[in-house]
Amino acid sequence: MKLRIYNAKILTPHGIINGELRTDGDRIVYLSPVSTLDWQDWDREIDLGGNLLAPSFKNAHTHSAMTFLRSRAEDMPLKDWLYKQVFPAEAKLTDEDCYYFTRLAVAEYYSGGTTYCSEMYGHTEAVAQAFADTGFGSFIGSGIFDFDGGYDDITKRAEELKCKIDKLPRQRYALAMHAQYTCGEQTLRAVSDLSEKFSLPVTTHLSETQEEVESCKEKYGLSPVKLLAEKGIFDLGGTGYHCVHLDDEDIKILKNCRVGAVTCPCSNLKLASGIAPLKKLLDAGITLGVGTDGAASNNALDMFRETYLATVLQKYLENDAVAVSAKDIYRAATDGKAFGLENADGLYIGALADMVVIDLDAPNMQPLNDIESNLVYAGGRQNVIMTISGGKVVYEKGEYLYGEDYGALLEKCNAAAERIKNEI
């Protein structure tokens, strides 16, 4: 697939260029203010009419199939919600359920300008298959924990899963460990050994709640960050999801171990977990990512809302209207670096062709004082008029263009949600 996109405002790492961008396969191959006529065998020419072409969002932490729990049980105490609603319902999920609920998530991602994610969930092959079938990109793992069995079970399962995932288009196996509080000594050793064996960094939930940090200190005499560093989990770097409750020493360790930090502000507020110290993380030079977490605790998969919140919450937390800049957070929300994605840090020749078209005529994007600030502070999913994933137009003005029978998908998802409700 070759696209020619012209008459565009192109948001590059060096500012906005009025011009033309071309793709070949999943890469950007041309970007210039000038239209040359040396190459004309494009599959589609798209006149943007002066609208904005920007990098797509890269959702750095999510559990996509959890769309099945959206608005299932709201405004409940956290433990009742988890033990009476989430866990019993998850136990009833089948591979097929997860496949379709992930396709529902992809529809939401695409209509909101997201094309890649860092995913952790059970039924991992079904989830990865849904991503592959819709052209969505992911780094995906199961979230290894003690319930997976002993050292040998974990190792064998990870090897099999890696082999299968890595064969799927736009999917890459991620060595995802659920969290220190669900992983005993043996599991931690298995993950650490797998990291060395696969030459892969480890992604994990990390210091999400105060309670988690306190119970870890009680059990090990160490914070979760220190514990995992000591156990060799971060020997090859890694990614920490949430990173809400960190002390200065934790931050130093994350920096020294090259661990990226992913913030999920909506989920952290909704579950009353807290506000992550993004300014401190940025000041320490830690690579930042932005994620939605699953729809059960958010409840949208809306990277505009996350990006906005990540920015303004720091202003509140630091009592400083200048705490972090819109541009820094927008970069973190679009480059995927925190979970290891490469060549997605902006639109340039050689970069991944993962992009969105933003309707600059929408009232919330006017007047055009500062387009990047408009995106973060005023932008929303209603402004996304096209999404391009891996060089393919997957979403355009309300339509999904990858062969989705959307009506049938909704029927399947509602029937499954109803069945699960009745089974528990």
Added chain:
Amino acid sequence: MKLRIYNAKILTPHGIINGELRTDGDRIVYLSPVSTLDWQDWDREIDLGGNLLAPSFKNAHTHSAMTFLRSRAEDMPLKDWLYKQVFPAEAKLTDEDCYYFTRLAVAEYYSGGTTYCSEMYGHTEAVAQAFADTGFGSFIGSGIFDFDGGYDDITKRAEELKCKIDKLPRQRYALAMHAQYTCGEQTLRAVSDLSEKFSLPVTTHLSETQEEVESCKEKYGLSPVKLLAEKGIFDLGGTGYHCVHLDDEDIKILKNCRVGAVTCPCSNLKLASGIAPLKKLLDAGITLGVGTDGAASNNALDMFRETYLATVLQKYLENDAVAVSAKDIYRAATDGKAFGLENADGLYIGALADMVVIDLDAPNMQPLNDIESNLVYAGGRQNVIMTISGGKVVYEKGEYLYGEDYGALLEKCNAAAERIKNEI
């Protein structure tokens, strides 16, 4: 104008009814699960195809014409922003500028499901005219302060303004006082006397920042709430915008004086002002409203974002995932009671025909576990497919249906924004 809206899920104060709703003029005149055939002279029949008909948002605090400053100068210290950007730019605004920037705001309101607001701004007649010309409803005042002159100037100007505003369709004069920190003894007395004379409660910025509260205590030995109550400003009730920094005694006074409290969570975060104690206010029985504040400090006029944030920030503030319910905040964001609007507290016979149609098939609204929770926790402006203001369809699938030449409007707004930038 008479509308027949059928095949709808109608969100009423008593839950969702599958059925039909009819309007005559600006009122709902029929609402039933059954379609009778006794009345057939409707101007338009609308088949909702099972989508949701819900009350529109009522924006309880805004400065609509401030769209001209959207993303004008971001990530700056508050004082630099105010004194070097906002005030000098506002000084260059003309009536005509304000008229068109308000029309731009209305386009944003309508496309996001808002049909009414509590407005405070200079160039008040031009702003009210823009609302009237677009069918948008408002309670509107200038924001009286010391710069308006002495007792007689203030009184005369208010009388003239009230007379003009009250003649405009869907506009009602509001006795709006800017804030205690911009109003000396004489101005406070003028406002208090006007309140008695007009039989109108007073709306005012109230306890927005810690600094405001501290400086008031230093000057008067009283908190802003106590000062204004003592000066008779709240003798007929009133509305306080922001209400971030309140002590228990302030909350008692607000309750006893029947003062509604309006929360603007996005603006309060972005300007690092703090988080309003909504749970305490609700527990005390105070009428709550939700507002966007102006686009200069937000930067969107997006009531979905405000409603979401108001809800989840309380969970964070109270460290309790159950702190306030989605339904309580949604009611506050749609009933307009905090600024005195009547008959807008839900869809029922006799209520104002101010409504939105929500696309329930959108991926973020699926599955249909709980429609009201979906609206607050997952909903967004992309879900609004129609807005009805005062019984008229004003917005439908991206089109403005009140005679707006939208392209020309954007040209006018951008030219004015550019001119003002060059003048300062």
